[in-house]
Amino acid sequence: MTSERATPAPSAPRDYFATTRWTLVLAAGRRGSPQADLALEELCHVYWYPLYAYVRQHGHSREDAEDLTQAFFARVLEKNYLEGLRSEKGKFRAFLLTALKHFLANEWDRGSRQKRGGGVARLSLDWQSADTRYHIDPADRLSPDKLYDRAWAVTLLERVIARLREECEREGKAKLFKQLKPFLMLGKSAIPYGEAAAALELSEGAARVAVHRLRRQYRELLREEIGQTLSNVADVEEEMRALFSAFSD
Numbered sequence: 001m002t003s004e005r006a007t008p009a010p011s012a013p014r015d016y017f018a019t020t021r022w023t024l025v026l027a028a029g030r031r032g033s034p035q036a037d038l039a040l041e042e043l044c045h046v047y048w049y050p051l052y053a054y055v056r057q058h059g060h061s062r063e064d065a066e067d068l069t070q071a072f073f074a075r076v077l078e079k080n081y082l083e084g085l086r087s088e089k090g091k092f093r094a095f096l097l098t099a100l101k102h103f104l105a106n107e108w109d110r111g112s113r114q115k116r117g118g119g120v121a122r123l124s125l126d127w128q129s130a131d132t133r134y135h136i137d138p139a140d141r142l143s144p145d146k147l148y149d150r151a152w153a154v155t156l157l158e159r160v161i162a163r164l165r166e167e168c169e170r171e172g173k174a175k176l177f178k179q180l181k182p183f184l185m186l187g188k189s190a191i192p193y194g195e196a197a198a199a200l201e202l203s204e205g206a207a208r209v210a211v212h213r214l215r216r217q218y219r220e221l222l223r224e225e226i227g228q229t230l231s232n233v234a235d236v237e238e239e240m241r242a243l244f245s246a247f248s249d
Contacts, residue, residue, distance in 0.1 A: 020228045022092045029082055037077075043092055043229065044073050045123050046159060050093075050151035051100050052130050057144040058104070066127050072103045073123050077139075091151050091233025091239065097145070153246040156229075160222045167217070176200060180214050 028036030048069065052054035055065040075081060081099045142150065161181070168177035179199045183191045197207035226239050 020230070022229050022232050023088070025082075026090060026231050041077060041123070044076060047092070047096065047152065047155055047229070048073065048123065048125055049130055049133065050148045051096060053134055053151045054097065054100065054144050054148040056106070056134050057142070057147050062131050068104065070123070070125070071223045072100055075103060091235065092229035093132065114194055122177055149242070149246040156225055156243065157222075160225050163221050163225070164214075164218050176210060177214070180211055183211055184215060184218050
């Protein structure tokens, strides 16, 4: 009986990723469904900043970038851009940027823009935070496409860190997360286990175990979050490489 129950395990990742948010959107296509509409809106709400940064890097003012980004999302959420998604290989990141470029090049009529605040605002976005972040980002030496990729990577990692913090707090490990968070991105040889042990009042061996578990949890959440923006689990490793390469000049 035990061996029979164990055999389905290899297919579990495929079963999980078959229900991701972007897969739902792709499956619905232009026809849409309430579930897919909510999934698309959630994805847009989480990953809108890289598009705003892309528009700003093209020379648009803060006000124009806000209008353009909001108008773009209004179009996306109305399902006007859901044709041809397969050409983007099922990657939400690639789809968004391609759709934005098409929108900016062909479908934005400045003469028909309504007054600020008078349009159909489908998403409530933190524009003040976006402008502050844009000025902090190293935009002066990055192309719009490169800035978009880096902003996407930062946004995704911030979301993963936030999810990890929430999980640790639910498990009563808020102090452990606070102390070990700086070690998540370090190479194993660079982790100061003695420092972590002292801060947590643990033996060094126990500190090593705690760091290892948190880093494993972090990586699992990272894979899961990336998977939410892909239609194929086989693309996760490739997208992870793209994620970290975005930080290279």
